[in-house]
Amino acid sequence: MRVAPGALRSSPGERRGCTEAAEIHPGDPTRRLGPSMTQAPQAPALVLFDGVCNLCNGAVQWLLARDRRERLSFASLQSQAARRALDAAGVTGTLPDSIVLVENGRVFTRSDAVLRIAALLGLPWSLASVARILPRPLRDTVYAWIASHRYAWFGKREACLVPTPALRRRFLDAGEPPPPRPLHDDAPAEPATRTNSLASAVALRFVLAYFLLYNLPFPLDYVPFLAPLTDGYMDARQALVSSFASSAFGVEITVLPNGSGDTTYNYIELVVFALVALLAAGAWTALARGAEVGALARDRIAAYLRYALAATLLSYGWSKLIPVQMPFPGPDRLLSSYFDSSPMGLLWTFMGASPAYQMFTGLVEVVAGALLLWRRTALLGALTSCAVFLNVAALNFFYDVPVKLYSSHLLATSVLLAAPHLPRLAGLLLFNLPVAPVELDPHPFRRRWVRALHRVAQGAFVFVVGVQPLFENLAWFERTHPAAAQEKPWHGYWSVERFERDGVDGSQLEPAQRWMRVGLNGAGSGAVQRADGRVRRQRMEVDSDKGLLSIRRADVPAPMELRFAQPDADRIELEGDYDGARIRVTLRREEQAQPLLTTRGFHWINEYPLNR
Numbered sequence: 001m002r003v004a005p006g007a008l009r010s011s012p013g014e015r016r017g018c019t020e021a022a023e024i025h026p027g028d029p030t031r032r033l034g035p036s037m038t039q040a041p042q043a044p045a046l047v048l049f050d051g052v053c054n055l056c057n058g059a060v061q062w063l064l065a066r067d068r069r070e071r072l073s074f075a076s077l078q079s080q081a082a083r084r085a086l087d088a089a090g091v092t093g094t095l096p097d098s099i100v101l102v103e104n105g106r107v108f109t110r111s112d113a114v115l116r117i118a119a120l121l122g123l124p125w126s127l128a129s130v131a132r133i134l135p136r137p138l139r140d141t142v143y144a145w146i147a148s149h150r151y152a153w154f155g156k157r158e159a160c161l162v163p164t165p166a167l168r169r170r171f172l173d174a175g176e177p178p179p180p181r182p183l184h185d186d187a188p189a190e191p192a193t194r195t196n197s198l199a200s201a202v203a204l205r206f207v208l209a210y211f212l213l214y215n216l217p218f219p220l221d222y223v224p225f226l227a228p229l230t231d232g233y234m235d236a237r238q239a240l241v242s243s244f245a246s247s248a249f250g251v252e253i254t255v256l257p258n259g260s261g262d263t264t265y266n267y268i269e270l271v272v273f274a275l276v277a278l279l280a281a282g283a284w285t286a287l288a289r290g291a292e293v294g295a296l297a298r299d300r301i302a303a304y305l306r307y308a309l310a311a312t313l314l315s316y317g318w319s320k321l322i323p324v325q326m327p328f329p330g331p332d333r334l335l336s337s338y339f340d341s342s343p344m345g346l347l348w349t350f351m352g353a354s355p356a357y358q359m360f361t362g363l364v365e366v367v368a369g370a371l372l373l374w375r376r377t378a379l380l381g382a383l384t385s386c387a388v389f390l391n392v393a394a395l396n397f398f399y400d401v402p403v404k405l406y407s408s409h410l411l412a413t414s415v416l417l418a419a420p421h422l423p424r425l426a427g428l429l430l431f432n433l434p435v436a437p438v439e440l441d442p443h444p445f446r447r448r449w450v451r452a453l454h455r456v457a458q459g460a461f462v463f464v465v466g467v468q469p470l471f472e473n474l475a476w477f478e479r480t481h482p483a484a485a486q487e488k489p490w491h492g493y494w495s496v497e498r499f500e501r502d503g504v505d506g507s508q509l510e511p512a513q514r515w516m517r518v519g520l521n522g523a524g525s526g527a528v529q530r531a532d533g534r535v536r537r538q539r540m541e542v543d544s545d546k547g548l549l550s551i552r553r554a555d556v557p558a559p560m561e562l563r564f565a566q567p568d569a570d571r572i573e574l575e576g577d578y579d580g581a582r583i584r585v586t587l588r589r590e591e592q593a594q595p596l597l598t599t600r601g602f603h604w605i606n607e608y609p610l611n612r
Helices: 054-066 080-087 109-121 125-133 136-148 150-154 164-168 198-214 225-247 264-289 293-322 331-335 343-352 355-372 375-398 404-428 448-480 482-486
Strands: 045-049 072-074 100-103 107-108 492-501 515-519 525-528 535-543 548-552 560-568 571-577 581-589
Touching: 045 080, 054 072, 054 080, 054 109, 054 150, 054 293, 054 404, 072 136, 072 164, 072 581, 109 136, 109 198, 125 198, 125 355, 136 150, 136 293, 136 375, 136 581, 150 264, 150 515, 198 264, 198 293, 198 404, 264 404, 293 355, 293 375, 293 404, 293 492, 331 343, 331 492, 331 515, 331 525, 343 355, 355 448, 375 404, 448 482, 515 535, 515 581
Parallel strands: 045 072
Antiparallel strands: 045 100, 100 107, 492 515, 492 581, 515 525, 525 535, 535 548, 548 560, 560 571, 571 581
C-alpha cells in the first residue's frame, strides 16, 4: 500500500493532514451522516490516518500493539479505501483533514475520534474517555495545535505505512498499488507558522518580558566599569519596590536583599515585575498589531536567557566542584547537636561532610552551564539544567533554605528553554517516533569583521562567567579548606576551664549563662555550648596579630570583640563584653575529640552497617 503523498487529492487541503481544514458537518461530528456501511455492526471500526505523518504512523503502530481484541482496522486518508469508506458513510467532497474513526456508519473526527478510539481499546486506555466532560471546542483546540505542528516536530515520510504480512488483513488499503507520484507538487505550501490568537500572543510576550526583567541587569553586572550604571539601576528598582509595597500593601520594607532570597521585599518585587511585564506585553503586542512573536525575537530572548542561566550554573557549579559553598564541617558545626540544628544547617552539614558528593553535583552544574553556551548543545544543557534545578528547588523547599523563589525561577527558565522541544522529545522518548531536526539559523552577522568581533565578545563572556569563577573559588578554597583551617593553632575543641560573668564565678550562674565547651574553626567560625546543653554557632574570627576574637551574629548589630591570648598550644584566654556582660574565659584543648562524621571515612566492605 505504498501510497505516495498527495497521490489522491480531492482538494488542496487534503495533504495538510490532521488540522481543521475540512469540516464534515456543521453539527455534532459524532452523529450519523449517511447510510450505514455495509460491514456488520460487530465489524472492526475503521481508523483513517494521515499516511505521510510520522506522528500518525507512530500512533497506528502503538494502537496495533494494544488492540488485542482487534476492534480496529486501518487505512490511510490518501487511499482509495478511505475514500470509499467515507462515501459509504455519507461524507462527500473534500477529504477530512483530521484523524477519522468510522464505526457502524458513524463518523468521529478530531478529539472525538481520539477519545472514541481510546474507549474501544478497553481498560486502562478507555479511562481517557472521561475527557469528554471537557467542552469539545477546548479539546479540539488542543488537538489542532498538536496537529498543526506535527510535521515540524515529527517530520514526514515519503510513503504510507507498509504493514507486515501478518497485519495486512487489518489494513483496508493493503492491496492498493502505489499511484504514480506527480512530478510537481502543486499543493499549496504549508504555512511556516500558525498565527496565534491575541491572548496567546500577549501571554507569550508577558512570559518573555517577565524573565527579561527578572534577569536584569545581567550581563552588565559582569562589566566592572559599568558598576555605577548597574548600582543605579538596582537602587532605582529597590526604591520602586519599596514605594509599591507601601502604597499597595501598606508594608514598610525594612530588610533589603541579603543572603535570604525569600524576604518580603522579594515577594513584592515579583508582583512589580509581573505588572511591568504585563504593561510591556500589551505595548509590544499593540506595536506588533496583534501578530505573534517573531522567530528572531524568540531566538534572541532565548539566547539571553541561556547565557543568564549558564552564568548562574557556572557560578554555583564551580563553588561546589571546588567545595567551598558547603564547607567541610569543622568543630563549630560538629559541636552542635541535632536539637540545635536548623533544616538548612543539616543540609549544609550533609553536603559538606562529603566533598566528593558536593564536587559531583558541582560537576553536573558546570556541564549544564557549558552546554547552554552553544546553540547546538543548548537543548541538552536545558534538560540537564531542569534536572539540576528540580533537585535544588526540592532541597530548598524541603529543608527551608531561603532561596525558594530564586531556585524556582531558575527551574522555570530551564523549562522555558526546553519547552519548544518537548513535543519532539515526547515523540522520540515516549512513542519511539522519528523527529525532525531543528534547523539552526545561519550566523546573524555576514561581515567578517563583525563575526570576528562577535566571537571575541563571546570568548570574553565565556571567560568571565565560566573561567574567572574557577580561579576565585580556588583562591577561596586555599584559605578555607580543612587542611588550611587546621593549621591555625586555635582550631579544635576546647573545654571551659574557668568562666566568669560580671565577676561572678560560673558555678554560681544559671546553666543558660555559663559556657561549657567551645568549638573554634580556623576558617572563621565557632560555636559555644552552654551548661544547659544548647549550642549557638556564630562567626568567630581570630586576629592573632591584634590579639582579638571578633564575634558576629545576625541579632547583634556590631561585632563583639574579646581579648584573645594563647599562651601555649593547649590553652586560650578570652576577656571582653559578650551579650551585654563582661566575661573572662579560660579554655583547655580536648585532645580526645574524634568526631565520627569526619573520621569514619569510606569502606568498600562493611560487615555490619554503622548507622548512628
